[in-house]
Amino acid sequence: MLYIKCPHCGMRSQNEFSYGGDASVKRPELNKEISDQDWDNFVYNRKSLRGKHWELWQHLSGCRQWIKVERDTATHEIFNTLKANEDIS
């Protein structure tokens, strides 16, 4: 079970969190023309990387904040966690 540092609450076990997918995906702006390809990239197409990966987690059974977690998808090592409003460097 992973041990995740919630930027708001500190170290917490994985069972308090739920996974929310790739954190680098940005929702296209509302009311803007967008090609089918770009929209599909937003909704469906993911890279499924091996290695370092920024992903979203929600501290569901805690502060309920969505956070960004940099995790190695192969080793599960967690390098960094950020609040929702902090940008991935």
Next chain:
Amino acid sequence: MTQSFRLENVGLVNRDKKLSFKFNGKTYYGYEGDTLASALIANGIHLIGRSFKYHRPRGFFGAGVDEPYAIVQLYRNGETEPNVKATEQELFEGLEATSVNCWPSVNFDIGAINNFLKIFLPAGFYYKTFMWPKSFWYKVYEPFIRKAAGLGVASIKHDKERYEHKYEYCDLLIAGSGPSGLASAYAAAKNGARVILAEDKARFGGTLLTSEANIGNKSGKEWAEGIITELKEMPNVTVKNRSQVFGYYDHNMLVMSERISDHLPKTKKFHPKQRLWYIRAKEVLISSGSIERPIVFGNNDTPGVMLSSAAKEYLKVYGVLVGRNPLIFTNNDSGYESAIEFKKNGVDPIILDTRKNPQSEIVNEAKNLGIKIKFSHVVVAAQGYKKVKSADIAKISDDKEQVGEVENIKCDCICVSGFWTPTIHLASQSGNKTKFNADIDAFVPGISKQNEKTLGAANGVYTLDETLKSSFETGYELSKKITKKDNKISFPNVVEKKSTIHDKFWCVPLPKGKNYKRFLDFQNDVAVSDVEIALKEGYRSIEHVKRYTTLGMATDQGKTSNLNGLQLVSKIENKVVPAVGHTTFRPPYTPVSIGAIVGREVGKHSKPTRKSPMHSWHEKNNAVFVDAGVWLRPRYYKKGNENLFEGSKREAKNVRTNVGVCDVTTLGKIDIKGPDAAEFLNRVYTNAWLKLPVGKARYGVMLREDGIVMDDGTTTRISENHYHMTTTTAQAANVLSHLEYYLQLVWPELNVNVVSATEQWAGAAIAGPKSRDLLQKLFPNFDVSNEGLPFMGYMEGDLFGVKARIFRISFSGELAYEVNVESDNGTFMWKKIMEIGEEFKIQPYGTEALSTLRIEMGHVAGSELDGRTIPYDNSLEGLLSKKKDFIGKRSLTREAFTTEGRQKVVGVIPLDKKTSIPEGSHLVKDSNAPLPNPKLGYISASCWSVEYDNPFSLAILKDGKNMIGEKLFVMSPLKNKVIPVEIVSSHYVDPKGERVRS
């Protein structure tokens, strides 16, 4: 029977407490502190069971966790447990055990005929033989093989014992209480670290209990006792015996099973049987020791052949002789230690040493004691069927390839020592890249992946002095890192006998003309010849060889067989062992009871049960409940002998003619506040929300970004910047997360707060033509007329002194209202509604009637909004705003969602107007078409229409828009039904929606 193999005044068992126990129906005696194994050996019992494949007699091989043979069916306090290791099970008064895998008895076992057919049962036999015909596998082969080759029998009764889970955090977790575990725990604890020390056996001390070495001026055993006593008194230390750390998971999470009551005749009141510990440790020290390796020789599975360390443990810990005429077969000095113990206790052993001329203190001591030693000698084969009677021995050539003339000598046990294998399971589970150490012919931990270090014998260090030094040092260094303290203790002087190097000999060659079975894996009956066959047949990867031969796949997980298997493969392949590699170590290290894994989450405790505030009223009024997620909801209120069908029909009919009341507390409720709330709702829902006035409700549909309907419900504007959203019962949690996602990550600029209010409000839906009359009486001072409270209107009222929210919304399609009060007032509200509603013939209705009412009205719900449908499919396309953007809108323009002839919700009526249509049935054009019959759609929900008194269903049908009036067939292969039906509009009752506005 007397304990004829028990020595006097030797061992750590409590001779003041004699215990009686039964094995295979016969009564024996042992002492407190015995294991079942030591007590049986004390009584001269060496035949415990039969082997897995050939049903060969099985005795004892080890004295602990590594035991491959002695597994029994245990009976304790009216319960039975399969596959218990006799070497681990502590004796208690009244213990009963039986052999497994033999019929009719362990002495006369019919399956043993396999032993004589073994030439026909080589590796892969089952794969090769039982493949054809395919259908025979389930019906004939598998049940037969399972019966013949099964182990113990699992109980099918409910387990009355209690199992617990515990979560713990510590600075250092130390697995194993041998010399390295004690030393590191002591050093770390003295330096202020929070330490957990776990020992899988009942006694602490590991090899110190049987060692002759001295630490300080004490014996190893006394030193261990002193350390443990001190550790137990320290507040920063948790010391646990009977506790096996069996799994090393991510981020230094380890799991340990503590056997709290297994050693007692009966679990004490309020105590659990076992406890599973989830331990998050900052640092982990693995001091799991090592397991002695067997040497492979002919008939090496005969009862009486066992590890020399086990023989020593039985003698020194339990005061039990494994034989009176022992033969020690060794390639290193450890065998001498066992021989010396025998000699000291008046038994004359013979040592066969594969080495030519070893020189060491221990060898010299054996010589000086007058023990008979034959150098450059091996055991070619054990003789005897149910117990060793003699051994064929021979001289071995210097190149170890040839055996000389065979001589038979009498003996009653053969104690084998093939050197030591570090127990690296936990280190390997943690992700440690293990490496091969050629000096000890075994793998040791290499580069750590997590915060883990391996100490002592588990790390391939076999001298006590070096082990203690490095363990004290490591315990101190790691604790210093964590506690920043600097209390270093000096380590004691160690006196131990020096040993010399071992002989890398592991397998005795067969003499000419002999074809003895030489076993590698004792539990799964894998012999040298089986591995040879696997390699001849082309298996190369050790993982494949393992699976094909089942080497190391038994319940002991190859603790004694893995390395010899690797040696054999590398020899045949002409490779070095590290090039062959080892198979993956996976948790658990030893079998763990399912009960312990499940813990308290059984029966009603497996999930929470949510009840509405009116639950006890429902109970008192004969509600039959149904699970709705984790909620319990009344399905119908039983009157007399009514069944579900009759009861729900009565309730639904009463709503259509008079008035009914339904508990809708379970609906998800989300409180939304903030200046940008309207804008937020406008983006979340597909329809327009900016112009909703205060005091009005609106129905809304929300999508996922992929265009699929996520949920629906009404949202009411309570005040300028305050909204009350309702969701379906099932989606409440998901919708809240969904809203939080957009507010926190996508549109953080919106000033909006959301919070779940589901539990804060009790809700009652009042529905039916007489609902307004009832409402007026409930709120006499408020104008609830059609003008005062129009359809989709909202007002705050006073229900006899209780603040209430009144929404004019309808799920049933009738004139209807929902009244919400604070949860604590829920029962008060409900009783008032029932009391005042009496004159209007009010009846409560449950979820079944609720479904009936919504189905015949054509209102879509969970069975249509099933995560596969878009708004069009549910005839909700009218709610899609063309003017504004919203979540998922762009997806609706994609080709698949705009294709002509897309599925749509329709109504379905059986042509005979009598036959009920099973939910989930398929709709087809031709009921006699050849399979696979093209499916046009499926029945999503069915009811008995109370309006028209005939069955009515909703279906999602291909090109549903153009199918109204078509005649199709409903097919349910599950229920074996074919029903001719007509497709009609989904709005079966009141298609214009006049009633809700009346």
